[in-house]
Amino acid sequence: MTVNRNVLTLDEFTLQQLRAFPRATGELSALLRDIGLAAKRVNVEVNKAGLVDILGDAGSINVQGEDVKKLDIFANNQFMGVLQHGISCAGIASEELDDVVIFNDPVSNNSKYVVLFDPLDGSGNIDVNVSIGTIFSVYRRVSEIGKPATEADFLQPGIKQIAAGYVVYGSSTMLVYATRRGVNGFTLDQSIGEFCLSHPDIKVPDFGLIYSVNHGHFFRYPLGVRKYITLCQEKTKANGGPYTQRYIGSMVADVHRNLIKGGIFMYPGTTDKPKGKLRLLYECNPFAFIVEVAGGRATNGTQRILEVVPTQLHERSPLFIGSGGMMSELEACFQE
Numbered sequence: 001m002t003v004n005r006n007v008l009t010l011d012e013f014t015l016q017q018l019r020a021f022p023r024a025t026g027e028l029s030a031l032l033r034d035i036g037l038a039a040k041r042v043n044v045e046v047n048k049a050g051l052v053d054i055l056g057d058a059g060s061i062n063v064q065g066e067d068v069k070k071l072d073i074f075a076n077n078q079f080m081g082v083l084q085h086g087i088s089c090a091g092i093a094s095e096e097l098d099d100v101v102i103f104n105d106p107v108s109n110n111s112k113y114v115v116l117f118d119p120l121d122g123s124g125n126i127d128v129n130v131s132i133g134t135i136f137s138v139y140r141r142v143s144e145i146g147k148p149a150t151e152a153d154f155l156q157p158g159i160k161q162i163a164a165g166y167v168v169y170g171s172s173t174m175l176v177y178a179t180r181r182g183v184n185g186f187t188l189d190q191s192i193g194e195f196c197l198s199h200p201d202i203k204v205p206d207f208g209l210i211y212s213v214n215h216g217h218f219f220r221y222p223l224g225v226r227k228y229i230t231l232c233q234e235k236t237k238a239n240g241g242p243y244t245q246r247y248i249g250s251m252v253a254d255v256h257r258n259l260i261k262g263g264i265f266m267y268p269g270t271t272d273k274p275k276g277k278l279r280l281l282y283e284c285n286p287f288a289f290i291v292e293v294a295g296g297r298a299t300n301g302t303q304r305i306l307e308v309v310p311t312q313l314h315e316r317s318p319l320f321i322g323s324g325g326m327m328s329e330l331e332a333c334f335q336e
């Protein structure tokens, strides 16, 4: 078999990026390699979830008060483990852990990054064989290098992200990550066990035909959101429509599709939950960063997501994210 040398693996790609910056230390490349390794391990378990006893509830409730699935815990431990044993990360925060975890060993204390993640997103879909994902966000520490990381390192506005990404465990498994220089997607080649560059320099189209929202909450959404959903339904060929509604309940899969095809994803606040469901730090911010680098936009309805200054690790936020043109249509409905 001939090896296609035109296809770059994730490692080769990050090293190539590194060569363009002779002063870079390679810590971010190492971090991404660690994340890629954890993603491969999680991928193996996700694929056999139907076969082994890993399927189903773990019998506890996480800090968000939701059922914790066994794979949530497995994924959490994989990502935490690779980052703890790596050389680039001083500490982590996870959807599954109440507090930040500061690694506090000599190597970690000298690392310049902290990582926040949602180890398994869309975990309600595990039992029914629908795509799920992992989301991650990387910040440079604001605390002193050489000392243990602090909570302040994690409570930075999203604009300060150095990198962000996600893994989607779907019909194929992909890792997509963004730095300020661009968004690139890698598909897992199972035959060699490597993520290979398949979607270079992803840009989100300014308009798409897809809107993604939980319609069941329609009557609990703010008026502007209801107006926009109605507009999506009223669209005709003459004014760029009709739009198609797609929502599978795994944000990673929903936003990934809209990123590639163009579209808008909304998780608004409701009358009973004004801040919605999604978490600012490890769901909204990483996707806001990725989508903005790809040319789209993300807000909480009144403010750019990336400029929100967080006060709590697990705080929630409404989220509107996607193609720039569709975000403008939505904002016009808010202003009416």
Ligand code: AHG
Pocket: 066, 095, 118, 120, 121, 122, 123, 124, 214, 249, 250, 251, 252, 277
């Ligand atoms: P998680 O599995 O990490 O708790 O996140 C699930 C999230 C998100 O992925 C998805 O878009 C949303 O929950 C679906 O919520 P609804 O069922 O309320 O629409």
Ligand code: MN
Pocket: 118, 120, 121, 122, 251, 283
């Ligand atoms: Mn999630």
Ligand code: MN
Pocket: 072, 095, 118, 119, 120, 121, 122, 123
């Ligand atoms: Mn989760």
